[in-house]
Amino acid sequence: SMRDSIFGNLDIYNEGKEFKISATEKDGKVEVVSLGKASHGARPSNGYNAISALFSFLTKVEIEDSKLKNLVNFFNEYIKMEYSGEGLGINFEDEPSGVLTLTIGKIECENKNVMFGFDIRYPVTFTKEAVIEEVEKRAKNMDLNVTVRSEKNPLYVPKDSFLVTTLMDIYKDITGDVDAEPVSIGGGTYARAVTNGVAFGALLKDQEDNMHQKNEYLELNKLDTWLKIYVQAIYDLAK
Incomplete structure (x- = not known):
């Protein structure tokens, strides 16, 4: 059913879309490949995020594993193909910085746990606490955990200095x-x-x-x- 579900939706889902996704059957399993384009983390809209595209595609697939299904639903609900964090409610913006940027930079599978990393660069007049609060709120809705792996305070020097x-x-x-x-x-x-x-x-x-x-x-x-x-x-x- 997994094979039929993927191959049945692939052509339809790619029709008129820019997603660069292919699916092939190998050794009784289906391998799905999502291709992207690299970009500077500060300008994610200049690239093409293969992870976000893959999870957008997986919303069309019947998934039995509850944890993976949760993650797919989280992407579909809150991430999509956005780079401003709008779905997560963190599309903050100010005059010195412009709009916040969000990049899904890495995803890992280990011991049946799936971990994916955000790279969030928020405007200087906002706080990291405001960003984290909104992300945690939505992650909790999908029974997902959020951990801050690293953080750096913003640098701002006024242009009239x-x-x-x-x-x-x-x-x-x-x-x-x-x-x-x-x-x-x-x-x-x-x-x-x-x-x-x-x-x-x-x-x-x-x-x-x-x-x-x-x-x-x-x-x-x-x-x-x-x-x-x-x-x-x-x-x-x-x-």
């Missing part, structure tokens, strides 16, 4: 990109290691953003521009 305005003035003067504005990103950088720092560069306006992608690169012909910017920044901040 001496540090940011100085760096922006230098960038604009050297590149001619006078309309540039500082941006808030969900990525974690070494700026967290100091008490008053921000990430500065090295992506110029005409460069492709391929951070954490395959074949990540920077052009050598930009070295002179970067060097001018950084030398001037060190000098102006030090004086």
Whole structure:
């Protein structure tokens, strides 16, 4: 019945969908493969989450195992293919940061237990407690447990601070990109290691953003521009 259920729904479910899912029978079992596209954890919408797609597909399959069925229902109810945490009630947003991002980064099966990990990057004016409270509330509805494996406090430096305005003035003067504005990103950088720092560069306006992608690169012909910017920044901040 599992085989008939999967193969009976596969074509229908993929019709008009972008899900990259295939199912094949092997040694009396059905193997379901979900393909995705990697993306930076701070910008999950630039990628394609294979785990979320797989669980969306599994909602069309008759599942007997109660624990797995619970997990599939949780995804279907609260995760779907979203990246903002809207289904979980945590699509928080503020002016400095923009909207929260949520990525399902990993799923593991061990001793018949299934564990999956969220990567949540929340806006700076909200608290991690507010995020966790909403997630736990919904997990409890599906008899699932939530554990915080690691956490980092957000870093925020106002754009009108001496540090940011100085760096922006230098960038604009050297590149001619006078309309540039500082941006808030969900990525974690070494700026967290100091008490008053921000990430500065090295992506110029005409460069492709391929951070954490395959074949990540920077052009050598930009070295002179970067060097001018950084030398001037060190000098102006030090004086």
